[in-house]
Amino acid sequence: xxxxxxxxxxxxxxxxxxxxxxxxxxxxxxxxxxxxxxxxxxxxxxxxxxxxxxxxxxxxxxxxxxxxxxxxxxxxxxxxxxxxxxxxxxxxxxxxxxxxxxxxxxxxxxxxxxxxxxxxxxxxxxxxxxxxxxxxxxxxxxxxxxxxxxxxxxxxxxxxxxxxxxxxxxxxxxxxxxxxxxxxxxxxxxxxx
Numbered sequence: 001x002x003x004x005x006x007x008x009x010x011x012x013x014x015x016x017x018x019x020x021x022x023x024x025x026x027x028x029x030x031x032x033x034x035x036x037x038x039x040x041x042x043x044x045x046x047x048x049x050x051x052x053x054x055x056x057x058x059x060x061x062x063x064x065x066x067x068x069x070x071x072x073x074x075x076x077x078x079x080x081x082x083x084x085x086x087x088x089x090x091x092x093x094x095x096x097x098x099x100x101x102x103x104x105x106x107x108x109x110x111x112x113x114x115x116x117x118x119x120x121x122x123x124x125x126x127x128x129x130x131x132x133x134x135x136x137x138x139x140x141x142x143x144x145x146x147x148x149x150x151x152x153x154x155x156x157x158x159x160x161x162x163x164x165x166x167x168x169x170x171x172x173x174x175x176x177x178x179x180x181x182x183x184x185x186x187x188x189x190x191x192x193x
Contacts, residue, residue, distance in 0.1 A: 010036065010039065010045060010046050011046070011050060011054055013032075014032060014033070014036045014046075014051060014054050014055065014058070015054040015055075015057065015058045016058070017029065017032040017058070018032055018033065018054070018055050018058030018059050018062065019058035019059075019061055019062045020062070021062070022058060022059050022061070022062020022063055022065075022066065022115075023062045023065050023066055025113075025116060029055075029058075029059065029147075030112075030143075030147040030150075030175075031147075032055075033051065033055045033144060033147040033148055033151065034147045034148065034150040034151035034154070034171065035151060036051045036055070036148075036151065037051050037147070037148035037149075037150070037151025037152050037155065038151035038152075038154045038155040039151075039155070040151070040155070041151065041152055041154075041155025041156060042155045048148065048152070051148060051151075052141075052144050052145065052148055055140075055143075055144035055147070055148065056137075056140045056141050056143075056144040059109070059140040059143060059144060060136055060137060060140040063109065063115065063119055063136045063139070063140065064132075064133070064136060066115075066116060066119045066120070066123075067119045067120075067122060067123045067127075067132055067136075068123070069120075069123065070119065070120040070121075070122070070123025070124050071122075071123035071124075071126070071127075071129075072123075093121055093124075093125050094125040094126075097121070097122060097125050097127045101122065101127050101131055101132075101135065102131065102134075102135045102138075104118050104122070105118060105119075105122065105132060105135035105136060105139055106135060106138060106139040106142065108139070109136070109139035109140060109142070109143050110139065110142060110143055110146065150171040150175065153171065154171060
């Protein structure tokens with residue numbers, strides 16, 4: 001491995017950053033993907049198709065691991081999910097996953113802070129693997145493309161990889177903030193109405 005070549009460090013960092021951040025949300029995975037896409041747009045060190053492929057693979061593996069933890073430890077996951085909840089809520093969650101599991105998995109991946117609760121709930125209610133894996137694959141591709149587009153936009157605006165990467169991170173944070181604000185307002189309206 002040539003440590004002076006950005007692609008030798010960039011691709012493993014991208015994959016591991018997204019993988020780890022998809023399991024334990026300590027890494028801002030959207031910013032990692034946006035930054036890598038910005039670098040791909042402003043330098044020859046990274047390839048945008050490889051950025052998309054590695055981002056999707058890292059996200060998918062991380063999501064499957066998160067789901068597996070809840071699914072394989074389902075009794076504990078059900079207790080955790082049901083703590084403080086009425087039994088009817090767990091039944092309603094099972095019914096909702098039976099009807100709209102695909103949509104829940106995809107939307108959960110795309111909404112900030114939605115992925116882990118959705119995957120844990122899916123595992124706790126026994127959502128089938130045969131449905132989860134394709135839904136997760138679609139969700140991860142859409143997610144990777146969405147955040148890479150923010151990097152492509154910033155890379156298209158600035159020639160400097162540093163400025164483009166910083167702008168991509170700021171765009172990711174702004175989009176995340178707006179989505180969270182809209183979701184909060186919708187929850188407030190639902191409570192009132």
